[in-house]
Amino acid sequence: MAEGYLTGDATAHAGATDVALFMPTLTGGGAERIQLILARYFLAQHLKVDVVVCKRAGSLGDSIPIGARLVSLDAKRVLLSLKRYERYLRKARPRVVISSVENASAVACMARARGSHRHRLVVRQDNALTGAATVWRDPRRWAWLILLSIVYRYADHLIAVSRGVEGQLRRLIGKGGPPIGLVYNPVILPDFATRLHEPSMAARPLCRHPMIVAAGRLHPVKDYPTLLRAFALLRRSIPATLVILGEGDARAELEALAGELGIVHHVEFAGFVSNPLPLIHVADVFVLSSLSEGLGGVLVEALAAGTPVVSTDCRHGPNEVLGGGLYGRLVPVGDVEMLANAMKETLDDPRPLPSVELKAHLTQFSFDFAGRRYMDFLLS
Template identity: 30%
Template sequence: MRITIVINSLSGGGAERAAVLLAEGLVTRDHQVSLVTIFPESTDFYQLSEQVTRVPLGIDGKSSNPIAAISNNLNRLRILRKSINSLEPDLVISYLYKTNVLTLLALIGSKCPVIVSEQNHPQSTKVSPVWNQLRSWVYPLASKVVSTSKGVDAYFDWMPPAKREVIYNPLAVTSQTAEDVAIPPEFNPEKQWLIAMGRLTEQKAFDVLLQAFARIAQQYSNWQLLILGEGELRGELEQLKTELGLGQQVVMPGLIANPFPLLRRGQLFVLSSRYEGFGNVIIEAMACGLPVISTDCPSGPSEIIQDDISGLLVPVTNVDALAQAMATLMSRPDKRQQFIEKAQQGLGRFELQNILDRWEELFMSYK
């Protein structure tokens, strides 16, 4: 099949990585795949295989007033429709709610099936009333709404069950170890590593993680917290780190192109998010042999982790509970090993080839 994937950008993020993995995986199964982004190629973090046709539109940008916004979005719809039609796809897959709305509107009147992918928990994500209303109006035009977890899918109970599907994001990690890559100089190889990963945004709640770690940092001075990622809250988080007196016991090196060798070198992973759609980093950490502590978000982590069997779940934004969970596992290597063994037994359902099977089963409806 000729398949076109549409997404806002290929900047660092779970949805963007999922789209890249899907695109490259489908190519290996003899599909002709193109990937269209609203943003220009200069914003890319993830690199695509040359076998995937890359179409960066560069039609992003902020509008100065509501009239300009309407005009700009109409222009985006025209360019997006023309671009997609030029690729002559048999099927379009769109990621993330704003791009989903634009893609559905752009293809009104087209006979091409459009599948939209919801990657975050809609009730927790900050969405303007206008975009929320647009979503409720145009999502019924989609051939299928694919949610990345059952928790996300539950939000769309106002849509017919035949229009909904749950397909988890795929798991694919490199086989490199820490010996194969350069370790950032701030990382102390003599210490044990507690690792977190994600955009430095309010959603990821790294402020809560820093406060929780500060409560146990002195007791566990042989541990270092590594927060891998970049985002608009870097300044605030750096200031909080200083106020808490954490010094070099906490390191925030920014985006790491290939974090998996560093994950394999670590001892424990923590996800502190206020909300998630799925929690890609959880399965990636598990695949790299790390035990995981996660907040029990409204969707995602509880579908991956069996609490106190394959990991630990703690209440969202509960500093005390998170600190206690970290202290428990930092002091219990036997418990960490138990979680690793149990977690890896359940990872097969997320492996790329199994997820590709699910998508191809869905495609059969549109041949």
């Protein structure tokens, strides 16, 4: 646990905070997890670290690394946290702020524009700015992108988690904006091998049949309906089991769809699992069915675990992670039949992964590699 739970009015470290990692909450999403991983790296470099959240909510409270200070602004909404965030800046005087998740990053940029406290601001863009088909028809999303195109200019650096996201940021900001860099998320941690073989209920084989695993929040962008329909199609020829790890508002709807498709007894919605690696490791196939991804870090974990992978070729990360199809099968977004065929082909004939090339490829997603890149931005 962290050294203590504090509020936005708390006294600062002895001396200024070196790095503040700012995000909306402590939910179990990928962006929040990466922020806490970066906190671990900075602490290992003997830096004073604050984890600053707009509201202390979510399942990652016990994942705050020892030595970091948790600061909650206790705001009702992220976009209404500006004044409390500015008060934190004045009291803690962080030298560097790294923000993540768009609404928190917008607040951090607005505070920077208002000159609340002089500091270096690094904005991490974890998700695709556009990508899902619904985005193109959503005027609220486009209005939000216009706002981001303005406020992001007040950051000192913008960090993209994939080449595709990097290109989107360059188009969004245009000329004259802050430097934009690419740093893949630190997905493979020093304790990866230990966690991979950690005894847990997730490591128990759930059935005698081939097991397919998917992981991620139960949200429309993950397109689990396509996965369920593809799995129902697969079940006509292979008696497989599907395990979906993650929680979200779409759970009831997805469970109802599984019932309609007649697969309810062959699909397990396992909920939030703090360490999904043992289950991913014993899976016969790992599947990602997203409409869009910033990177798709769970694909990196599956590859590092030695599990065959099938993914949609969505914007932007999966194609990069899977080496354009070299390390796993890629299928068109939303194509039920192609996804079912790819799962069947993988179960029938799993590809042996090119170990030497894959090991070199995965290095760029490691804890030390990404940490050093972030230190470069902090010190530049």
